[in-house]
Amino acid sequence: MPNIDSVNFTEECNRCLHCAKPRCKAACPVGNDIPLFLQLVAQGRKQDAVHLIGHPFGEVCGYVCPHEQQCQGGCVLSARKAAVAVGAVERAVFADNPYKLQRVGQLAKGRRIAVVGGGVAGLTFASKLYEQGAFVTIFERKKLLSTLWLIPDFRLPRQALKRIEEQAAGKFSVVEQNVDAAKLAELTKQFDVVFLSTGAQKLYTLGVKGEEFSTPFSVFLDSESEFRKKCVNFNGKKIVVIGGGNTAMDCARLAARKGSIVTVAYRRTRSDMPAFDKEAAAAQEEGVQFIYNVAPIAIEKQNSLVLTLAQTESEGRGKLIVTDQVRNMSCDVVVSALGSSFDNSIVDGCNGDIRHSFTNVYIGGDASGGKTVAEAVHDALTEAQKAIESFGR
Ligand code: SF4
Structure with a gap:
């Protein structure tokens, strides 16, 4: 950078x-x-x-x-x-020159908007509707922008997030509540428009014996978590991060910067890793070791943890064969950083497409497929435009 x-x-x-x-x-x-x-x-x-x-x-x-x-x-x-x-x-x-959130038009004047999920897509949609005179309520069970707050500050300075929060303050009603399928149906009746942007909340698990000895990336990265509070001294600790995405790189770099000896274990080759090239290169520069074509098959707790990895054979992002060839790694912490997916239970009973069931529901961000920040913004801007146009019909 x-x-x-x-x-x-x-x-x-x-x-x-x-x-x-x-x-x-x-x-x-x-x-x-x-x-x-x-x-x-x-x-x-x-x-x-x-x-x-x-x-x-x-x-x-x-x-x-x-x-x-x-x-x-x-x-x-x-x-x-x-x-x-x-x-x-x-x-x-x-x-x-922070983006100034202010009323600039009346195309959504007086409309009541529910935004489910206060992440990037949710806040972008909320902003565009607010600017056009709508009253926006954001339903968020954690804190606003919680996924962005997990990105370590060496990659995303806290001030950048605080500036967004400052602009949003007082513009939206924020309700700390989980929205399930029944609540969603209720919201579609109470609000003119519902924007579903719950993000990818369902963590992928390792699915191996001894999974309970691993630490999910969301806990590892969250500075407020009990794990981070207890694990104040990372110095000299051996940490294995399972995964190959940007989140895995964040975990690895965070630990390496605190003096840990870090290995990233990824099940395919380097060129197949979903992490951005610059993030993988930065991790490598900071001393993180990488091992490729390995998949975890068990974690045991002895004095420290023993992670058993099996060699894999992969063909690009497609076929993956886990072979019988295994090796053990002794370490202090195993971080599971396989990413997350949209929790489908919120759209249960909608025959696969919620837009067919409720005509006033719009969807964006990870709720409509895995997204980068820019893609989530693009989704939200597009859906906000459609919602605003719907008021003129
Ligand atoms: S218009 Fe875009 S592509 Fe062309 S020089 Fe400028 S930044 Fe580069």
Whole structure:
């Protein structure tokens, strides 16, 4: 990640060629008008640039998006010299000029909106409807943006999240409540629109003997959890992280930075790992070891933990064979970081598609498939537009 301080904004923004068909824009999951954004920043119109992006998560995207694979990867200048440092510009511009959440229109005036899940998609949808005059209630059983708060601060500074919370404060009613299928049906009657953005709450488990001796990534990363409170001294501890996604890299880097000896065990090859290249490279630079083509088959508790791993044979992200060849690893902590999925029980009884059962329900974020932050924002903006248009019918 380029150092924000090293970016001279005007100079950097003026490097943009304003291509007739901007590939940066095509490569951005949100479809941001990046050349215009850069032009506004170069002209000193930073608040206009922030509002051009049109949602509160620009700074977060600036930190967690894989720019090298998205906007910067698409930039024509990447082949000649270096891509315009869009991510660095985005981070700094939003930090100094937070997205101002305010009433700007009346297209949803007086409408009552329920948002189920206060994550990235939920808060984006809530913001767009609030801006158009709606009264928004967010149902969230944990805290707002709880998934983002799990991302370690070396990857996503706490201030970026606090700025979003400050803007959201007092704009929405927040109800701390779990919403099940029955409650969801009730909400569809009480509110004009319901946005379902519960995120991926169901953790994938290892499914092995001794699973209870492993620590779920959500507990490992949560600084408020009992595990983190007790495990204050990671220094010199041997930690094995099972998984190959960004969350696994977060766990590994967090432990490595606290002085642990960390190994990531992934069941396929390096090129198959779902983690962004920059996250895997950062983990490696910080001393994390990787072993590939291994799958956990048991965890035993002796003096320390003994993790048994079986060799696997894989074909890309497809076929996976677990062989009889096993090895044991002694360690202090096994972290299960296999990711999570949408909990389908909330849409039980809807014949597979909730939109067929309730015409006033919109869905976004992980609730409509595994998503990055930018993809969740894109979903929410698209669904918010549809909801707003529905009021005019
Ligand atoms: S591709 Fe690069 S040079 Fe072209 S408009 Fe986008 S940022 Fe500017």
